[in-house]
Amino acid sequence: MLFNSIDFVIFLPIVFLLYWFVTNRNLKLQNLFLLIASYVFYGWWDWRFLSLIIFSSLVDYTIGNLMGQSKSGLKRKSLLILSLCVNLGLLGVFKYYNFFAESFEQAFTFMGSTFHANRLNIVLPVGISFYTFQTLSYTIDVYRNKLEPTKNIISFFAFVSFFPQLVAGPIERASNLLPQFSKKRVFNYHIATDGMRQILWGLFKKIVIADNCAVYVNEIFDNYQDYNGSTLLLGGILFAFQIYCDFSGYSDIAIGVSRLFGFNLMKNFAFPYFSRDIAEFWRRWHISLSTWFRDYLYIPLGGSKGSTSKKIRNIFIIFLVSGFWHGANWTFIVWGFLNALYFLPLMLLNKNRINTNTVAEGNLFANMKEISQIGITFFITVIAWIFFRAENVSHAFSYLGSLFSRSFFELPNYQGLNFIYLGLIIALVVVEWLQRNKEHGLELNTTWISKPVRWSLYIVIILVIVVFGNSQQEFIYFQF
Template sequence: MFFNSLSFAIFLPIVFVLYWFVFHKTKSTQNAVLIIASYYFYSCWDWRFLFLLVFSTFLDYYTGIQIEKAKTDGFRKFWFWLSISVNLGFLGIFKYYNFFASSFSELLNGFGLHSSPLLLNVVLPVGISFYTFHGLSYVIDIYLKRIKAEYNFVDYSLFVSYFPLLVAGPIERATHLLPQVKIKRTFDYEKAKEGVYQIIWGLVKKVVIADTCATYANAIFDHYTSMNSLSLLLGAFYFAFQIYGDFSGYSDMALGMSKLFGIDLLRNFNYPYFSRDIAEFWRRWHISLSSWFRDYVYIPLGGSKGSKFKQVRNVFVIFLLSGFWHGANWTFIAWGFINALYFLPLLLLHKNRSNIETVQLQWDLSSLKVLWNIVATFGLSCLAWIFFRAKSIEIAFDYIARIFSNRSFIPQYLENERYSYEMVLLVLIFILVEWNAKTKIEPISGKYSILKLVLCLAALLALGTYSDYKEFIYFQF
């Protein structure tokens, strides 16, 4: 069941009515409605993996209590490492076992030792990386005595399995979400209206931008050997906006529908393509994952403190883990490695915290430098995205080599028998709209909100027929 599907358009209003008009009298009944809805929502993907979600939930709930109750450090460590090892064990089996087995077999073959790896024929449970990280952060925070264990199983279950964020985030913290599910919510019309605006804008990002860009990006990447330099550059450009519109669109819809239930989720995107350097980009892209690795890996390793060697080591660890989190493929690891290389000069020159405030342009020469930095940062991101999108590292390098070796910038027809350059105009309009709204959560609210809402709905109706309710990219992670 996708957020951009007819079935979800029926599901969400039913949950909303039950939540606010039938079972609204107590916090417990509100949470029960959301739990049942969340488990139904997840079972629509594959009901068999619902048992894995429930087991993971119970494991962290129980071990969290045992860590808090433990009388000695030995027992605290035992329950802590039990939770960590089982959680990462499940993630490793379902997501990474085949990768390691195949890579090890290829290594042996390289030395002339022929082997056939034993691979598992299993489907990756949707959302496993997200709800596993929810549980890990909860257990770690209890172990470090940052929070108290939650004794209400329903409340904790809702924290882990809350359906707006269950399959693709944002990755929530117990310190932020649990206090909200432990109190009765009251309906707030203004918050609900904000939620509707954010849902609509998320749909625009997904259906109008991501799915239409995907048509062209797929055509170019799938036939890149017959494409010239201009088309290859456009392919990287289209994929950059496909993945941004797809993932940030999902996050906007998740945050928006959560507001309908009186719950605030962590912001996951903050106009990342207006960043002036890579460090700022990573403060604005997939914020919940970046901050998770910062708090639970980077800072414990020493962060930006210590010797230069340790600082460089920590940067590479954090970015390689981020790449590996995205998928069991060397392309994702290469993508993380490239971003570490981008980040390294900023760290060594102590400029990784230079651009904290929201970018502004003035009519002076200094704005030209700012604009150049934005364009250059976006260009570097697009280069890295080629590795993220390519099926192998070899294909990514070949794709990039053809950009520089072909040197042909003649417009080409694609398989859909249309020029793709009207899509460039659509993306440029999208960029201008977001630039104008870069200090807001979404562009619809404010002046002329009704007109902007009508235009968004018209765009959805006009282009939605071409989307085919495509799956969200981050569902595979």
């Protein structure tokens, strides 16, 4: 079920009313109702996917409790390894098997031999990368004694399948979300109304910005040979806004919906395109995944401690794994490798933590130094996004070769671009710049902004969505 669909428009208010007015007197019943609603939401695509998420939930619930009952370090480690093998094994089969089979065939062909590997005719289950990492956070934290295993199977299953963030995150830690299922939730009008504003802003970003950018991006990337370098740069810039508004729009909707039900999810985006270096960008982009890899992979490997060679190794591991997490394509691995190259000089010069505050904090405008830093960071990010968007590595290099040609200095020659949409992108940038120290772009101070002004703003945004909204499209990160 898509957030930007009529189905969800009907689904959400029904679940909301039943949740607060029918099941609210009994916490167990409320959690059971959320679990059922989440399974309906997830099974809307294909009910067969439910068996996989139920199996994964059951495995980690059982392993967590077995860990809690055991005092043996060896047994606990064996149980953790079992959890890793089951979860990553399922992810590997469904997401990466055909990729490795094809790569082996190409490697043998390159060496002059013939090798044919069988392919699996399977569909990638929606959201498997997200809920797999979410359940792994539970077993790893239980193993580390940072979290007590839960005995409440309904709460655990609801935690794994919580419908607002099930399909594309944020990837919640068990230590944050799971305890919220054990506490009585009380409806808070102010939190709920701010959640509605966040949902509205997320819908604007997805339906108006991302989906309209997709039309131009698809045309330019699919026919890049027909355009000059400046137009190809424009295509890369539009894709940067497409993927940001698509993914952060989903996160805004997920967080906003969760707040309607009394849950607090972690912030997943913090206005990343206002970053002054690539390290700051990665602290602000897909925060739930970046911090997951930091805590469960980077730090266990030694992090930024140890010799320089180990620091370099750890940086490349975390970025390459991050790229591979996104999909079974060499383009994502190259994208990760490129970001590691961007990050490396900052780490070696100990400058990866110099920009931890909000840019131009306390000022309306940034200074020239900050503007140049933001511009450079955005430009190299756009170059990396070209690999992310390309069909294959050859496509990406051909696109870049045409981009960095003499025609780079010509005016863009793409005639299909509607300048109204460029104006809407500029409006998005202006609003998010003004709100860059807030939780989301539509967070308002209701004490000094009058109700008529607020409602006028809401109506304008809704009208813009209705008038300029593009056809219903799936969120990009559903494929991951």
